[in-house]
Amino acid sequence: MHSRTGKLLLACAMGALLLAAALPAAASAAPSFVDQQVQMSVLLLQGYINTQAEKNGFVYPARTDVKKGGALVAPVWPGNPWTGGNMAPGTSKGNYTYTVKADQSGYTLVGHLSKGSYKVTGGVPRWLKDERDVSTKAGLALLRQYVEMWAGEHAGAFPAAADVVSGGPVGLQPGVPIWPQNPWTHAAMTQGPARGDFAYSLTGGGCALRAHLATGKDWVLSSSTP
Amino acid sequence: MRLKIVLAVCLALSCAVLVVSVRPSATSASSSRVERLRERLHLIDGYLEHYANANYSRYPPIAQVRRGGIPGPAWPANPWTGRPMKPGTAAGDFTYAVAPGRWSCALTARYPGGTITIHSSVPYTRKMQNDHRSGENGELLKFYADLWTRRHGGRSPAAGQMAFDAGVGKQSGVSWWPHNPWTHEPMHQGTGWGDFTYGVDAHSGNFSIVVHFSRGGHRTFRGPLGKALASASAGSTHFSH
Numbered sequence: 001m002h003s004r005t006g007k008l009l010l011a012c013a014m015g016a017l018l019l020a021a022a023l024p025a026a027a028s029a030a031p032s033f034v035d036q037q038v039q040m041s042v043l044l045l046q047g048y049i050n051t052q053a054e055k056n057g058f059v060y061p062a063r064t065d066v067k068k069g070g071a072l073v074a075p076v077w078p079g080n081p082w083t084g085g086n087m088a089p090g091t092s093k094g095n096y097t098y099t100v101k102a103d104q105s106g107y108t109l110v111g112h113l114s115k116g117s118y119k120v121t122g123g124v125p126r127w128l129k130d131e132r133d134v135s136t137k138a139g140l141a142l143l144r145q146y147v148e149m150w151a152g153e154h155a156g157a158f159p160a161a162a163d164v165v166s167g168g169p170v171g172l173q174p175g176v177p178i179w180p181q182n183p184w185t186h187a188a189m190t191q192g193p194a195r196g197d198f199a200y201s202l203t204g205g206g207c208a209l210r211a212h213l214a215t216g217k218d219w220v221l222s223s224s225t226p
Numbered sequence: 227m228r229l230k231i232v233l234a235v236c237l238a239l240s241c242a243v244l245v246v247s248v249r250p251s252a253t254s255a256s257s258s259r260v261e262r263l264r265e266r267l268h269l270i271d272g273y274l275e276h277y278a279n280a281n282y283s284r285y286p287p288i289a290q291v292r293r294g295g296i297p298g299p300a301w302p303a304n305p306w307t308g309r310p311m312k313p314g315t316a317a318g319d320f321t322y323a324v325a326p327g328r329w330s331c332a333l334t335a336r337y338p339g340g341t342i343t344i345h346s347s348v349p350y351t352r353k354m355q356n357d358h359r360s361g362e363n364g365e366l367l368k369f370y371a372d373l374w375t376r377r378h379g380g381r382s383p384a385a386g387q388m389a390f391d392a393g394v395g396k397q398s399g400v401s402w403w404p405h406n407p408w409t410h411e412p413m414h415q416g417t418g419w420g421d422f423t424y425g426v427d428a429h430s431g432n433f434s435i436v437v438h439f440s441r442g443g444h445r446t447f448r449g450p451l452g453k454a455l456a457s458a459s460a461g462s463t464h465f466s467h
Contacts, residue, residue, distance in 0.1 A: 036300065043272060043298075044272060047269060047272015047273065047276065048268075050272065050279055051271075054279055054349055055351060055352075056351070057351060075264075075268055075344075076264050076268050120299075125280055127282060131405075134410070135407065138359070138362060138363055138402060138405070140402075142365055145369040175451060178365050181362070186358075
């Protein structure tokens with residue numbers, strides 16, 4: 001009797017051991033699997049951030065936008081596998097820290113793992129500056145045509161600086177259907193120090209136009225009375 | 227004997243509790259898998275956007291959208307098989323389609339009883355901005371063609387001369403040949419977004435430059451300048467929608 005009971009207890013114990021081995025989420029294996037989930041969730045959020053920035057002219061979301069219910073468009077908000085709730089801003093494991101540059105041109109997103117962290121970064125693509133500098137140059141070349149056209153209609157006299165504006169005498173003369181835009185602000189190019197804007201000055205018998213590029217340098221065109 | 231019965235009942239109850247807690251119902255498992263699939267499809271979509279951001283807003287070719295193709299630090303697993311999601315029509319896999327020009331794409335995943343599709347495309351704001359740039363570029367090209375015409379006794383340039391590396395582009399006074407904002411190459415004759423078609427009217431000798439917009443329209447610039455100004459309108463814009 002005792003021997004049969006002992007066998008039964010032994011069988012139960014073995015069964016329990018087998019079950020424990022077969023079940024997932026053994027304490028030692030769980031962290032790496034869960035950390036992988038956190039990494040994936042960080043990458044998912046990064047995709048949302050990049051998508052939103054591209055729609056917004058590569059202006060990255062503000063810090064307060066990157067949370068569930070914030071302005072960041074996120075069709076599926078990732079969960080925090082440690083809490084069972086949503087991932088949220090914070091430094092506890094399974095949450096994240098999002099920081100964005102003051103001019104919103106780049107960001108860092110850090111997912112907090114069981115040990116350590118997982119960091120991704122992003123920012124304005126390198127080609128965008130080149131593309132916008134190219135637009136700035138094309139805009140300045142067009143402005144030069146407009147001031148030359150003006151000079152042609154005014155006995156070779158180039159316009160005064162105050163006249164070289166989209167809503168001024170140069171911009172309103174016949175044959176000026178399009179005033180170039182500053183590719184950074186998407187407003188009309190104006191005289192000023194900002195990138196994408198320009199400077200205009202009269203020289204002896206002509207004029208000089210300087211476009212301010214993103215590289216920090218100026219691109220210069222000059223014109224003189226033929 | 228009583229002890230045996232008690233132990234057997236306890237074992238049976240324990241097994242039942244374990245089975246219930248470890249294996250969720252078929253419905254909730256399926257629903258959970260679909261949610262995981264949706265999340266993972268958005269993860270791949272994020273990789274597509276990342277690729278587009280680095281490649282002038284163009285989405286990747288079909289052959290690259292797989293594990294090891296486009297950059298994706300962690301490639302998601304198929305919730306049904308546990309293996310990496312791959313192109314295919316089985317549950318948990320995906321199909322990727324990209325439009326000619328690679329300016330838009332669709333990512334579709336299947337699950338038993340349904341599909342999930344994510345559409346992505348160049349943002350409308352970018353199209354507007356680039357179309358405006360294309361318009362500025364067309365205006366500049368008009369001045370260059372006009373400059374050529376004045377220097378050649380009122381004869382408009384032939385189509386073959388209307389290029390950055392041909393007669394019009396190489397003449398003095400052409401400081402900058404405009405670039406197509408979509409291809410980042412000098413504008414050339416064609417019907418693609420940001421390119422232009424050029425023609426000379428056989429009867430009047432006037433030229434026309436038609437710039438093609440991404441939103442389905444175009445803008446026409448006519449010259450030479452003196453003749454065009456006579457009508458007080460050197461250009462016209464048309465959008466097909």
